[in-house]
Amino acid sequence: xxxxxxxxxxxxxxxxxxxxxxxxxxxxxxxxxxxxxxxxxxxxxxxxxxxxxxxxxxxxxxxxxxxxxxxxxxxxxxxxxxxxxxxxxxxxxxxxxxxxxxxxxxxxxxxxxxxxxxxxxxxxxxxxxxxxxxxxxxxxxxxxxxxxxxxxxxxxxxxxxxxxxxxxxxxxxxxxxxxxxxxxxxxxxxxxxxxxxxxxxxxxxxxxxxxxxxxxxxxxxxxxxxxxxxxxxxxxxxxxxxxxxxxxxxxxxxxxxxxxxxxxxxxxxxxxxxxxxxxxxxxxxxxxxxxxxxxxxxxxxxxxxxxxxxxxxxxxxxxxxxxxxxxxxxxxxxxxxxxxxxxxxxxxxxxxxxxxxxxxxxxxxxxxxxxxxxxxxxx
Amino acid sequence: xxxxxxxxxxxxxxxxxxxxxxxxxxxxxxxxxxxxxxxxxxxxxxxxxxxxxxxxxxxxxxxxxxxxxxxxxxxxxxxxxxxxxxxxxxxxxxxxxxxxxxxxxxxxxxxxxxxxxxxxxxxxxxxxxxxxxxxxxxxxxxxxxxxxxxxxxxxxxxxxxxxxxxxxxxxxxxxxxxxxxxxxxxxxxxxxxxxxxxxxxxxxxxxxxxxxxxxxxxxxxxxxxxxxxxxxxxxxxxxxxxxxxxxxxxxxxxxxxxxx
Numbered sequence: 001x002x003x004x005x006x007x008x009x010x011x012x013x014x015x016x017x018x019x020x021x022x023x024x025x026x027x028x029x030x031x032x033x034x035x036x037x038x039x040x041x042x043x044x045x046x047x048x049x050x051x052x053x054x055x056x057x058x059x060x061x062x063x064x065x066x067x068x069x070x071x072x073x074x075x076x077x078x079x080x081x082x083x084x085x086x087x088x089x090x091x092x093x094x095x096x097x098x099x100x101x102x103x104x105x106x107x108x109x110x111x112x113x114x115x116x117x118x119x120x121x122x123x124x125x126x127x128x129x130x131x132x133x134x135x136x137x138x139x140x141x142x143x144x145x146x147x148x149x150x151x152x153x154x155x156x157x158x159x160x161x162x163x164x165x166x167x168x169x170x171x172x173x174x175x176x177x178x179x180x181x182x183x184x185x186x187x188x189x190x191x192x193x194x195x196x197x198x199x200x201x202x203x204x205x206x207x208x209x210x211x212x213x214x215x216x217x218x219x220x221x222x223x224x225x226x227x228x229x230x231x232x233x234x235x236x237x238x239x240x241x242x243x244x245x246x247x248x249x250x251x252x253x254x255x256x257x258x259x260x261x262x263x264x265x266x267x268x269x270x271x272x273x274x275x276x277x278x279x280x281x282x283x284x285x286x287x288x289x290x291x292x293x294x295x296x297x298x299x300x301x302x303x304x305x306x307x308x309x310x311x312x313x314x315x316x317x318x319x320x321x322x323x324x325x326x327x328x329x330x331x332x333x334x335x336x337x338x339x340x341x342x343x344x345x346x347x348x349x350x351x352x353x354x355x356x357x358x359x360x361x362x363x364x365x366x367x368x369x370x371x372x373x374x375x376x377x378x379x
Numbered sequence: 380x381x382x383x384x385x386x387x388x389x390x391x392x393x394x395x396x397x398x399x400x401x402x403x404x405x406x407x408x409x410x411x412x413x414x415x416x417x418x419x420x421x422x423x424x425x426x427x428x429x430x431x432x433x434x435x436x437x438x439x440x441x442x443x444x445x446x447x448x449x450x451x452x453x454x455x456x457x458x459x460x461x462x463x464x465x466x467x468x469x470x471x472x473x474x475x476x477x478x479x480x481x482x483x484x485x486x487x488x489x490x491x492x493x494x495x496x497x498x499x500x501x502x503x504x505x506x507x508x509x510x511x512x513x514x515x516x517x518x519x520x521x522x523x524x525x526x527x528x529x530x531x532x533x534x535x536x537x538x539x540x541x542x543x544x545x546x547x548x549x550x551x552x553x554x555x556x557x558x559x560x561x562x563x564x565x566x567x568x569x570x571x572x573x574x575x576x577x578x579x580x581x582x583x584x585x586x587x588x589x590x591x592x593x594x595x596x597x598x599x600x601x602x603x604x605x606x607x608x609x610x611x612x613x614x615x616x617x618x619x620x621x622x623x624x625x626x627x628x629x630x631x632x633x634x635x636x637x638x639x
Binding site: 050052071072073074075076077078079081082083085086087088089098099102103146147150 | 536538539541542543544545546547548549552556557560561563
């Protein structure tokens with residue numbers, strides 16, 4: 001158990017700065033997730049902490065000890081890999097005992113530790129099997145048991161659930177969270193899946209282009225995004241490039257794109273005439289009964305049902321907005337919205353987030369799902 | 380249905396291929412058991428198997444004297460070579476890749492002739508003839524071992540080594556405990572096929588054998604001097620059986636090893 005301090009970490013591959021000044025503190029026993037799209041530098045950062053990649057600049061300290069020059073095999077870290085990397089020529093038992101044998105533990109102590117971990121991850125009956133005889137979920141458990149068996153100072157997990165199907169993934173998320181909290185192992189977790197990051201983490205570091213865009217508790221990152229990137233990356237969003245029309249003395253500004261004008265709660269940073277990025281969470285765009293405060297006339301483009309919310313696409317003065325409307329809100333209406341129907345939508349100014357324009361930056365809304373490629377690229 | 384038509388064609392092709400390999404061997408075995416020169420024996424006999432048995436036994440030993448050290452040396456060269464080829468990028472890598480292939484592509488006669496010229500004209504003639512022959516066998520065995528081993532190393536999940544090191548194993552320990560065991564089945568199979576390739580080589584060996592030192596493949600050829608085709612067949616059957624035993628042991632060993 002130990003805290004991890006990362007200071008101004010830098011790593012370049014040729015002209016590409018894969019990690020560009022990352023600083024991060026992970027408290028003892030905490031689970032911190034590095035969240036970002038392909039090639040954002042999260043895996044590279046993890047591998048530098050693991051000692052698998054050397055940093056160009058900056059420092060990593062584990063438990064207060066600087067790690068520069070300390071090879072991977074002397075760092076006492078447990079890694080759970082994306083594809084588990086179980087040793088195919090060893091039984092589950094020998095896989096888990098591998099690190100303990102290297103540490104020259106006595107046979108009875110090894111047996112006790114292997115049994116203890118097998119019990120924790122519920123794979124007791126699988127100990128004599130070979131990895132190829134296990135399902136993906138079982139292999140994942142063995143990988144976690146193997147990494148935890150050595151009582152690592154830090155547990156590093158690189159997209160460990162991406163190989164599991166959706167329902168199993170969600171279950172394992174709960175289990176991993178419980179397991180990590182029970183063992184109190186300081187953990188750094190890497191994923192591109194925000195759902196997973198939220199389900200597992202104490203704190204989340206959103207990464208983009210080798211930098212940390214925002215680092216904070218899960219709820220804070222979700223509710224108070226610090227940049228247009230974070231706002232746009234997390235959740236399901238409307239993102240518009242707009243211009244500030246004006247800000248009144250009460251602190252309510254108006255942004256416009258095409259014929260749509262929306263009120264936002266100004267923090268004083270944006271001035272009239274500024275080009276800005278506007279982010280509105282889809283689940284904070286509501287259907288309204290009639291013209292009221294913060295309501296705008298709109299026309300329904302499409303409407304479809306999903307298990308979490310009705311997805312309504314509306315046209316507001318030439319701008320298309322996504323509204324995720326709760327089932328209850330739709331049920332309160334005589335019937336679900338129909339394409340072409342004139343409706344009112346409500347968007348509270350507090351929920352219209354205005355950020356300085358980042359138009360020069362790449363479109364971050366769609367993380368590439370091609371994990372394989374990302375790993376090759378980052379490692 | 381076109382699918383079933385294609386399947387029928389594929390099956391016929393398979394049977395034809397297997398027949399082309401198996402039938403001559405069956406004919407050879409039948410022939411070796413025949414008292415007279417006829418395809419289907421009317422008089423069955425095993426006398427051809429004992430006719431020149433002392434020569435055959437000697438030639439088997441000679442074969443092993445060449446092939447076992449050749450495979451051992453080729454293995455020692457192939458392992459580091461394969462590691463370098465699979466894991467590192469270096470100048471001349473592609474050239475080496477082609478060179479490894481070369482002995483498989485050249486006609487044995489050409490290679491054998493080139494080697495004997497080299498031996499006779501140069502300073503190499505100071506080397507004992509048997510050592511030179513073994514060296515030549517190393518050259519022909521090397522690609523048989525190195526090619527599958529390189530492929531196995533390239534296919535191996537590199538994260539296995541990463542995982543091993545994260546668990547506390549140094550790179551040397553990792554190679555010993557993870558990398559080598561993972562590719563061991565391939566190494567065993569490669570060595571066995573290398574041994575089979577070496578034992579059955581005729582063309583290159585013919586040029587380089589020391590006087591009076593007859594390995595199996597040459598002994599078979601020499602047995603034609605008796606003008607008893609059945610005798611040659613009998614000797615060939617012994618070589619065939621040896622090859623089958625060697626390959627069979629290899630397959631079993633590989634299966635054993637890969638099981639853990």
